[in-house]
Amino acid sequence: MSRFNRIATPIPDLVVIERQRFGDERGFFSRFFCREELADFGHDGTIAQINHTMTQLKGTIRGLHFQRAPHDETKFVSCLAGAVFDVAVDLRPGSPTYLKWHGEVLSAENGRSMMIPGGFAHGFQTLSEDCELIYLHDKPHAPAAEGGLNPLDPKLAIGWPLTVAQMSARDEAFPFL
Numbered sequence: 766m767s768r769f770n771r772i773a774t775p776i777p778d779l780v781v782i783e784r785q786r787f788g789d790e791r792g793f794f795s796r797f798f799c800r801e802e803l804a805d806f807g808h809d810g811t812i813a814q815i816n817h818t819m820t821q822l823k824g825t826i827r828g829l830h831f832q833r834a835p836h837d838e839t840k841f842v843s844c845l846a847g848a849v850f851d852v853a854v855d856l857r858p859g860s861p862t863y864l865k866w867h868g869e870v871l872s873a874e875n876g877r878s879m880m881i882p883g884g885f886a887h888g889f890q891t892l893s894e895d896c897e898l899i900y901l902h903d904k905p906h907a908p909a910a911e912g913g914l915n916p917l918d919p920k921l922a923i924g925w926p927l928t929v930a931q932m933s934a935r936d937e938a939f940p941f942l
């Protein structure tokens with residue numbers, strides 16, 4: 766019996782994984798990651814780096830970031846404190862959903878993760894204060910291969926839920942497509 770539910774999105778290969786919880790009077794237990802079980806959902810089990818971010822302000826946007834091939838990485842993104850609107854943008858050349866985006870609420874409460882294959886840009890907007898995210902990357906950080914899209918690019922027309930409260934200067938400076 767799998768301890769994960771696979772939730773499809775309108776973009777092929779971009780999936781949401783929901784962790785099953787085993788509750789009792791103390792709280793709950795859930796399996797956060799499992800190489801064997803997530804292989805069925807397309808993850809090859811490789812974890813090269815695990816990153817953790819904390820974002821204080823509600824309404825902050827981080828992203829949209831990606832790494833160019835051959836450093837294009839699968840990201841398994843989870844929110845362990847607060848709630849975020851997590852967004853992935855398809856940048857795969859020739860994809861029928863090229864430049865299409867999908868957004869999903871990830872939260873400590875809903876136990877959902879987004880599994881984002883290489884070839885996608887990723888970003889999120891915080892829906893609460895003090896949001897903490899954990900990223901499982903299947904390839905290491907490669908600064909020279911990093912790229913970004915402006916999250917406010919009208920060509921993407923991402924439906925961010927809140928007024929933007931904060932962005933890094935780097936993210937603000939990404940040019941529109």
Ligand SMILES: Cc1cn([C@H]2C[C@H](O)[C@@H](COP(=O)(O)OP(=O)(O)O[C@H]3O[C@H](C)C(=O)[C@H](O)[C@H]3O)O2)c(=O)[nH]c1=O
Nearest residue numbers: 814816818827828829830831887888889900905906933
């Ligand atoms: C990604 C990364 C960054 N860093 C250093 C580089 C900077 O000195 C500092 C902050 O990096 P950055 O401003 O890129 O952090 P975010 O804006 O939160 O970007 C991250 O959040 C967006 C939404 C993502 O999807 C990426 O995983 C990641 O780029 O951490 C590292 O040392 N290792 C790393 O793997």
